[in-house]
Amino acid sequence: MNAFFFVAWPYVAWVLAIVAGIYRYFTARYTYSSLSSEMLASRSLFWGSVSWHYGIIPILLAHLLAGVFPSAAAAAVSRPGALLGLEVVGLALAFLSILGIATLIGRRLGTRSPLRRETSGMDWVLLAVLALQVVTGAGIALFVRWGSRWYPYTAAPWFWSIVRLDPDPAKVAALPGFVQLHFVSGFLLIALFPFTRLVHLVTVPVTYLWRPYQIVSWLGRRGAGRSPMP
Template structure:
């Protein structure tokens, strides 16, 4: 029953909460649909933390797409062996995960250490960072513990289970042999998506396409005559 709930029921519950929460948030809180930038309060830590986190996350996301969504036979057809794939995944995944985690730690430290930012932070701001830290730590731990040449091949278990969710045929039996760290990472990731609509993370769903056709904002230096007039 636990496996049935975790690997069949829970993912769809999260999906319902995610979609419903996003729709509700958009309908009732469009003003809050923003990152609530705190750049005016502190810039240096934000620049380093945000850059590390987002650039590392790009490669982490790419690695998840390659390992989870692309079936193993595709790699076999391209002549990529399991050993080669494993080395590539570790070689790119570990550095990307570390960089992204460093950025996230900087952002979290900035959030709680800078007094002006801490006072303007909401519970959802801290909650989002805590969930992101848990997801990043469990994911990086699972990758590091899987460095050995005979490492666990998640493409034979997690990948087909996850793809089965898309056509409503997930097989929980595939998850029985999955190591604990991988399971913790998956559960924490789904939990993150459950709280996603109720935090500032919703800004990731928005693409500022209006900026492409928006008129430039013109700034003019105030002249001496204007100063005298004032």
């Protein structure tokens, strides 16, 4: 199984994400959206979305930087105080992410919730995998201590071996099962990327930097006497 999950699976996930992502871009470009549900339940969306994004984005950046610069990451946590501080912050962010994803899932579970009718099967799959990812990540922080210290020497070399097209799963194969599950589900998210709302991550609205101002005119009694707004 290690040969599949830690050698073949990363390549399958990336090829699927790239090929299906390109196909979706050229055949259904206007579906590249997060499909906001703010009009249906704005308050729960605010608390869920804010908690989720403020928790998960720093965690993703930390994983990325430690993977790209493993030597610098190892040096940064070489002192016990720095290691402890980073671990505490990481665990807090993990719990914030769990709060966010739990809120985003909970707002869809009510039998009378209008969101339930608007949630597709793929939305449920995505939410389940995201929840699995953050829960296993928090579990690693709690039960496999000092991940900031061993990550540059285990996961990072494995990631780089995949990039070099010479995958070496030896170091990650010795890790506990739920740590391996965390890695596998991470690549599952990559594979799901082009089939879900996650594609909105690549739609950075850079054109807003040079787009002309919109002119909004208020009509009716409420807007009587108001001038157009830029």
